[in-house]
Amino acid sequence: MSVELRLMELETRVAFQDDALMTMSDEIARQQRDIERLQLQLAALARRQEDLAGQVGEPLGDEPPPPHY
Structure with missing residues (x-):
């Protein structure tokens, strides 16, 4: 896997995490x-x-309990 592809995948993950954090916030x-x-x-x-x-x-x-107690 190329460095560029991995970087793009990480950027995508961070974007989704940012969105999830904003939604939760x-x-x-x-x-x-x-x-x-x-x-x-x-x-x-x-x-x-x-x-x-x-x-x-x-x-x-502060009422007394009913008689059946």
Whole structure:
């Protein structure tokens, strides 16, 4: 196999690897945005749950177990 052919093969491999890395990087960035959005939604839901528990007068989750326990 000639040096030129090997060099061309290596350049092709590097190009495919660069593309794969860019695709993975874009996906990781998208997932990070999704995680941040979900964390904000979770925090909002937790605040809402606390507000509702305050309106009821007792904290949610501190209820005694049902009689069959």
